[in-house]
Amino acid sequence: MEEKFLPQIARLESCIICQLKCPCCKIEEFYNENPPAVRYLSSDDFYKFLKKNPFIKIIELSNNGEIFLNPELKEIIKIANIHKVVLTARNGANFNYVSNEVLEAMVKYKFHSLNVAIDGATPETYKIYRVGGNLNRVIENIERLNFYKKKFNSMYPILYFQFIIFGHNEHEIPMVKKLAKELKMRLYFKRNLFHDYSPINNPEYVAKELNLSKIVVDNSLNIEPQIKRMDSCTQLWFEPQIQCDGTFLGCCSQYYDTGLNVFENGLEDVLNSSIVVHAKNILCKKEEVDNNSMCAKCPFFIYRIRTNSFITDNMIFSAKECIEKKVKETYIY
Numbered sequence: 541m542e543e544k545f546l547p548q549i550a551r552l553e554s555c556i557i558c559q560l561k562c563p564c565c566k567i568e569e570f571y572n573e574n575p576p577a578v579r580y581l582s583s584d585d586f587y588k589f590l591k592k593n594p595f596i597k598i599i600e601l602s603n604n605g606e607i608f609l610n611p612e613l614k615e616i617i618k619i620a621n622i623h624k625v626v627l628t629a630r631n632g633a634n635f636n637y638v639s640n641e642v643l644e645a646m647v648k649y650k651f652h653s654l655n656v657a658i659d660g661a662t663p664e665t666y667k668i669y670r671v672g673g674n675l676n677r678v679i680e681n682i683e684r685l686n687f688y689k690k691k692f693n694s695m696y697p698i699l700y701f702q703f704i705i706f707g708h709n710e711h712e713i714p715m716v717k718k719l720a721k722e723l724k725m726r727l728y729f730k731r732n733l734f735h736d737y738s739p740i741n742n743p744e745y746v747a748k749e750l751n752l753s754k755i756v757v758d759n760s761l762n763i764e765p766q767i768k769r770m771d772s773c774t775q776l777w778f779e780p781q782i783q784c785d786g787t788f789l790g791c792c793s794q795y796y797d798t799g800l801n802v803f804e805n806g807l808e809d810v811l812n813s814s815i816v817v818h819a820k821n822i823l824c825k826k827e828e829v830d831n832n833s834m835c836a837k838c839p840f841f842i843y844r845i846r847t848n849s850f851i852t853d854n855m856i857f858s859a860k861e862c863i864e865k866k867v868k869e870t871y872i873y
């Protein structure tokens with residue numbers, strides 16, 4: 541296994557603020573208990589980050605907050621374009637608020653792709669989960685973005701319509717198929733990982749609508765189906781997550797301060813630090829489990845230890861292949 545690998549993708553949180561109150565999102569609670577010093581990424585830190593880490597080609601800007609609430613987003617988009625770094629927001633945005641200036645910059649400076657979380661085809665259904673949100677406003681913002689795409693004759697940003705299937709919105713699947721088409725968005729359905737919240741009522745109907753042979757409604761504890769994805773951990777190797785103040789988190793499932801700062805030390809040094817190497821070695825069962833490692837409080841880590849599900853060289857190899865494919869498909873400069 542290659543230990544000195546330099547990632548081509550970084551996940552850099554651009555804003556931890558969010559104006560909605562989605563019932564399954566617990567991040568606000570965490571930030572209330574662990575107040576962060578900085579709430580959004582500054583364009584100055586972003587510029588320095590690109591200068592210090594020239595091997596980074598793609599930056600994913602969305603994680604736990606709403607990227608469009610970052611007041612310096614327009615400048616960040618411009619800086620990325622000047623440095624030939626591709627920006628994505630595939631983790632998602634609620635897109636309830638965005639300025640015309642930012643919309644225009646996204647098109648002009650080739651912001652690559654954006655997932656908009658739209659879990660309903662009607663305002664009434666949408667706001668059941670996206671509490672505080674307004675579907676009409678989201679649609680208006682998408683239409684304004686499409687206006688700029690037409691004006692500048694650009695395919696960027698590629699727009700994804702993300703629909704999490706809940707019991708309360710499954711009847712609107714045919715309507716969202718139509719709506720996504722009208723808005724020129726690529727529709728994709730996402731599984732609800734919180735099985736105690738609004739589970740699917742009619743799996744046969746949903747399977748038929750999604751052209752699937754069957755849908756398995758899994759009512760087990762939340763952690764079990766989530767861990768089956770097993771994807772967050774390899775971010776530590778290939779697309780490390782960084783907080784907007786430069787704190788190295790490692791992956792998108794990590795919230796706690798690791799004591800490492802990428803803005804101060806540079807990503808290469810942080811990735812080669814004993815803290816990160818030790819965490820990787822534990823995850824690969826190459827070092828003894830240590831309850832002080834940077835992953836120790838993560839439920840996935842606890843699950844891995846409990847079930848003896850460590851990361852193998854094969855997993856690292858296939859994750860690396862996936863990342864290389866992603867870079868090939870996404871890097872447009």
Ligand code: SF4
Nearest residue numbers: 772773791835838841
């Ligand atoms: S164990 Fe948890 S914190 Fe550590 S890399 Fe995996 S998902 Fe992230």
